[in-house]
Amino acid sequence: MTAADRSRAAAHLSKALTYRTISFSEEDLADDSAFEAFLSFLERTYPTVYERMNVTLINKYSPVYHLKGRQKGKLPVLLLGHYDVVPVEENTMTDWKRDPFGGEVHESHIYGRGAMDDKNQVISIMESLETLLHEGYEPDRDIFVAFGFDEEVGGEQGAKAIAKYFEEKGLRFHLVLDEGGAVVLDTVEGVKTPLGLIGVAEKGSSMIRITAYGDGGHSSMPKKGSSVEVLSQAVLNLMRNPMKPRLTPPVRELFHGMAPFLGAKGILLRHVDWTFPVLARILSSSSVMNSMVRTTMAMTMAKAGSAMNVMPQEASVYVNVRILPGDTFEDVLLHMKTVNKDLDLSYEVLVREEASLISPHESEAFKAVERNALKVHPDAKVLPYLMAGGSDARKYEKLSDHILRFSCVRMTSADLDSIHATNERIHVDQLFGMIRFYVELLRDYETSE
Numbered sequence: 270m271t272a273a274d275r276s277r278a279a280a281h282l283s284k285a286l287t288y289r290t291i292s293f294s295e296e297d298l299a300d301d302s303a304f305e306a307f308l309s310f311l312e313r314t315y316p317t318v319y320e321r322m323n324v325t326l327i328n329k330y331s332p333v334y335h336l337k338g339r340q341k342g343k344l345p346v347l348l349l350g351h352y353d354v355v356p357v358e359e360n361t362m363t364d365w366k367r368d369p370f371g372g373e374v375h376e377s378h379i380y381g382r383g384a385m386d387d388k389n390q391v392i393s394i395m396e397s398l399e400t401l402l403h404e405g406y407e408p409d410r411d412i413f414v415a416f417g418f419d420e421e422v423g424g425e426q427g428a429k430a431i432a433k434y435f436e437e438k439g440l441r442f443h444l445v446l447d448e449g450g451a452v453v454l455d456t457v458e459g460v461k462t463p464l465g466l467i468g469v470a471e472k473g474s475s476m477i478r479i480t481a482y483g484d485g486g487h488s489s490m491p492k493k494g495s496s497v498e499v500l501s502q503a504v505l506n507l508m509r510n511p512m513k514p515r516l517t518p519p520v521r522e523l524f525h526g527m528a529p530f531l532g533a534k535g536i537l538l539r540h541v542d543w544t545f546p547v548l549a550r551i552l553s554s555s556s557v558m559n560s561m562v563r564t565t566m567a568m569t570m571a572k573a574g575s576a577m578n579v580m581p582q583e584a585s586v587y588v589n590v591r592i593l594p595g596d597t598f599e600d601v602l603l604h605m606k607t608v609n610k611d612l613d614l615s616y617e618v619l620v621r622e623e624a625s626l627i628s629p630h631e632s633e634a635f636k637a638v639e640r641n642a643l644k645v646h647p648d649a650k651v652l653p654y655l656m657a658g659g660s661d662a663r664k665y666e667k668l669s670d671h672i673l674r675f676s677c678v679r680m681t682s683a684d685l686d687s688i689h690a691t692n693e694r695i696h697v698d699q700l701f702g703m704i705r706f707y708v709e710l711l712r713d714y715e716t717s718e
C-alpha cells in the first residue's frame with residue numbers, strides 16, 4: 270500500500286466510526302437514520318465496488334455484494350462482517366480518551382466504538398475490493414460479501430435473513446469467513462510467539478432459570494428449608510459438580526500447536542490424549558482453558574424476596590450455560606437435574622442454543638486463511654480454536670462445511686479488553702494489515718486451480 274492508500278483507508282475507518290449504528294432489537298424504537306447514512310457512506314466511498322458488484326439489500330440494512338467469477342462450477346467464497354456496534358455506557362463517557370463516535374486519531378490509533386468490533390473488518394473488506402477491482406480483479410469463482418446490522422443483539426434480522434437468502438438461491442460456499450479469532454499476543458502464559466487463532470467452532474449459549482420454593486412467613490421465626498436455602502444448595506451442587514471435561518478436535522490441535530512453546534508444561538500438552546485426565550484438572554484452574562474443555566455454567570442473575578423481614582416463597586437464579594460441541598442442551602438439563610435430584614426445583618428454558626458444528630482444520634479453506642494470514646504476520650503460529658463467545662457465523666451452517674472465524678489483526682490482551690469497553694481503538698498498522706490480508710486472500714482466488 271502506498272502512503273496515500275494508507276491515509277485514505279485510515280480516513281475511511283475514522284469516518285465509518287462517526288455513524289452511531291448502535292444495534293437494536295425488533296422491539297426497540299430505533300433511530301435507523303444512522304444505518305441508512307452508513308450505507309450511503311459505503312456507496313460514496315467505494316464507487317468501484319458499487320459499479321462492478323451486484324448489490325442487494327436484505328431487510329433494508331444488510332448489503333450483500335456479489336462479484337461474478339470467471340469459471341462456473343467452483344464454490345463461491347463469502348466474506349462477512351457487521352457494522353452495528355454496542356452502545357457506550359453513559360457513565361463511562363468521561364473515561365474515553367477520545368469521543369467514541371468522533372473517529373479521532375491519537376498516537377497512531379483510531380478511536381471509537383466499532384474500531385475493533387467490527388467496522389475495521391467492514392472497511393478492510395471494502396478497501397481491499399475497491400483496490401482489486403480498480404486493478405481489474407477477476408476471480409476464478411464468485412465472491413460474495415455480506416454485512417450484518419444486528420450481530421450484537423443476536424443477528425436475527427441481519428445474518429439469519431442473509432443466510433436464508435443464500436439458502437433460497439441454493440448456494441453452497443467453499444469458505445465462509447467471519448470475525449472471531451485474531452493474532453493474539455500475551456494471552457497464554459509462557460507463549461511469546463503470536464498465535465493466529467482461527468475459530469472453527471463456537472460454543473452454544475443457553476439460558477436456564479432455576480427456581481426453588483419455600484413457605485414464606487415472617488423472618489422472626491424462620492423455618493428450615495427456605496427457598497433461598499434450597500436454591501443456595503442447588504447452586505453449590507452445580508459449582509461442585511461441573512460437567513465432564515472433554516477434548517474436541519480443534520482444542521486437541523490447539524494444545525499440540527502450543528506445546529513447543531511451553532517447555533516442560535508443553536510435554537503434557539503434546540501427549541494430551543494420554544494426559545488429558547490429569548491435564549483437565551490443572552486446566553480447570555484457568556477460566557480460559559476451562560472454557561475450552563467443558564460445558565460451563567455461570568450464575569448471572571439471582572432473584573428472591575421483596576421485603577427485608579419477609580421470607581421469600583420463591584428464589585431463582587439465571588444460569589448461562591456455554592455448551593461444548595459434543596454436549597447437547599438435553600445433556601446439560603439432565604446433568605442439572607441429576608446433581609440436584611434431592612431438591613425440589615423447577616427449570617425454565619429461556620434460551621436454547623446448541624453448540625455449532627466443527628469445521629475441519631485440515632482443509633483448503635483453512636489453509637488459504639492460514640497462508641495469507643502468515644503473509645501479514647510471518648512470525649505467528651496459526652492454530653484452530655474453539656470460540657467461547659458467539660458470532661453471526663453459526664447462522665451460515667447450512668451453507669458451508671468450512672465456516673471460519675478470524676480477523677487478521679494483532680491483539681494484546683489490552684486491545685482485547687477494549688472491545689465492547691472503554692477506549693476501543695485500532696492501531697493504523699493493524700488496519701493496513703487487515704486490508705492486506707483480504708487483498709492477498711482474494712488474489713488467491715484469482716489463480717487457484
Ligand SMILES: [Zn+2]
Nearest residue numbers: 386387420448
Ligand atoms: Zn462483532
